[in-house]
Amino acid sequence: MAGLEPPPKRARLAPPTSASAEGMPGTVRTMELVARLPGGDGALAGAVAGSPLSLGFASGVAAGCAPPGAATPTVFVVDRGRKRVIKLDESAAVSDGDGDGDAPGDGASPRPVTASEAWRSAEVVLPQMVALAAVGPGAASSRLVVTDSRRCRVVEVCGASGRVLRVLAGCGMSGGRDGRADRATFAGPWGVAAHPATGDVYVSEYFGCKIRVIRRGDVTTLAGSGPRGGRADGVGPAASFAGPRGVCLDAARNCLYVADSGNHCVRRLDLASGAVTTVAGDGTRGYADGDAGGARFDEPTAVALDADGALYVADQENRRVRCLRGRTVSTLAGGGAGDSADGVGAAASFSAPNSLHLCPEIRRLYVGDKQCVRVVTLPDLAAAPDAASRRAANLAAAPRNGDAGDGLPPCPPDADPTACVWCGPRAPAGEGAD
Numbered sequence: 001m002a003g004l005e006p007p008p009k010r011a012r013l014a015p016p017t018s019a020s021a022e023g024m025p026g027t028v029r030t031m032e033l034v035a036r037l038p039g040g041d042g043a044l045a046g047a048v049a050g051s052p053l054s055l056g057f058a059s060g061v062a063a064g065c066a067p068p069g070a071a072t073p074t075v076f077v078v079d080r081g082r083k084r085v086i087k088l089d090e091s092a093a094v095s096d097g098d099g100d101g102d103a104p105g106d107g108a109s110p111r112p113v114t115a116s117e118a119w120r121s122a123e124v125v126l127p128q129m130v131a132l133a134a135v136g137p138g139a140a141s142s143r144l145v146v147t148d149s150r151r152c153r154v155v156e157v158c159g160a161s162g163r164v165l166r167v168l169a170g171c172g173m174s175g176g177r178d179g180r181a182d183r184a185t186f187a188g189p190w191g192v193a194a195h196p197a198t199g200d201v202y203v204s205e206y207f208g209c210k211i212r213v214i215r216r217g218d219v220t221t222l223a224g225s226g227p228r229g230g231r232a233d234g235v236g237p238a239a240s241f242a243g244p245r246g247v248c249l250d251a252a253r254n255c256l257y258v259a260d261s262g263n264h265c266v267r268r269l270d271l272a273s274g275a276v277t278t279v280a281g282d283g284t285r286g287y288a289d290g291d292a293g294g295a296r297f298d299e300p301t302a303v304a305l306d307a308d309g310a311l312y313v314a315d316q317e318n319r320r321v322r323c324l325r326g327r328t329v330s331t332l333a334g335g336g337a338g339d340s341a342d343g344v345g346a347a348a349s350f351s352a353p354n355s356l357h358l359c360p361e362i363r364r365l366y367v368g369d370k371q372c373v374r375v376v377t378l379p380d381l382a383a384a385p386d387a388a389s390r391r392a393a394n395l396a397a398a399p400r401n402g403d404a405g406d407g408l409p410p411c412p413p414d415a416d417p418t419a420c421v422w423c424g425p426r427a428p429a430g431e432g433a434d
Contacts, residue, residue: 026345028376030342030374033055033115034115055372058078060080083120086118088113127148131192133199144156147203186205189203202247206243208226224240257269264284266311299316301315315353321334333350335349365377
């Protein structure tokens with residue numbers, strides 16, 4: 001129209017601090033991947049700078065700290081289908097032809113994300129999932145832990161070069177032997193989580209149906225009864241899993257959450273006692289939101305914990321991303337259709353969501369979705385009251401574990417209920433859980 005001036009050039013923005021910076025909660029967008037430079041080691045062989053980059057199967061995703069001056073983190077993707085690890089640089093400028101080198105997250109159309117490097121290694125035959133062992137400002141100071149389900153090993157990888165720094169555990173043979181890390185055996189190591197302070201690495205075994213820990217050069221079984229599997233809560237070997245996949249630590253690093261895919265539920269492992277409890281899912285394949293004990297999943301494959309205690313679940317065969325908040329399960333995104341359409345909530349669709357990484361500061365949930373990587377906008381974090389106020393409100397609002405015959409192990413009398421996904425956070429009396 002006459003009289004209107006052309007829009008100003010788009011400028012780089014600071015990191016988003018709320019969900020509104022990238023749309024409504026539950027907004028799903030697909031990262032458009034392009035190759036920045038061909039890889040010298042052949043992992044990006046044939047790629048032309050700026051050309052679209054396809055994935056074979058995005059089985060693992062992890063995001064590090066944003067580089068200095070950047071609004072978005074470096075994202076590492078395990079491409080199991082092409083047996084490589086890809087480093088994505090979303091903060092890099094990608095020109096759209098107007099010469100201004102716009103940054104992603106500028107409020108306009110999503111910018112292409114550059115795949116700056118991709119690595120293959122003869123030491124890793126079938127990479128499965130990835131976790132950050134050490135996080136710094138950018139990929140150069142990041143160290144990754146990658147599970148190799150074919151060689152039955154767990155390796156540490158340099159986030160800058162992709163070089164395998166060392167084999168953390170596994171002698172290359174399948175089995176369930178504990179002991180010295182170089183002699184230990186694994187049966188399908190799959191999910192992985194790393195404790196940034198102690199260096200402990202937690203591993204789920206898909207075929208071995210156990211949860212193991214690599215600690216100071218030794219491997220120990222924390223829970224699980226072995227490859228026959230099962231679905232039993234209990235302590236240590238009295239508990240059983242069926243094809244456990246993705247795992248994540250809670251904020252205090254006291255508990256490990258497990259996507260128990262074969263049992264269609266989410267479990268929690270207390271790292272001090274070895275006690276395993278079911279926190280969501282009735283063990284029946286299906287799709288149902290509502291009370292955590294009666295909710296239904298269909299092969300949950302990954303879990304990610306938010307700063308407010310909400311636990312997000314990649315529900316692979318239901319093709320949805322679910323959320324456990326308090327005792328209630330809801331669907332954040334996905335309508336169940338088997339494609340990769342962007343949209344909000346149920347209007348979006350996933351092909352096979354199978355890996356998650358949550359960045360609470362920028363309210364993003366990265367989802368490995370078969371042949372692409374998706375970004376889901378999370379709800380804003382509510383202003384949190386101080387710990388004493390939370391404790392008093394939670395104790396007054398609802399019964400605790402073990403009350404009213406709920407079948408749950410009782411919470412210790414002096415435990416802070418806000419630290420437990422079952423006990424808190426509670427909604428004020430008369431309000432819903434959400």
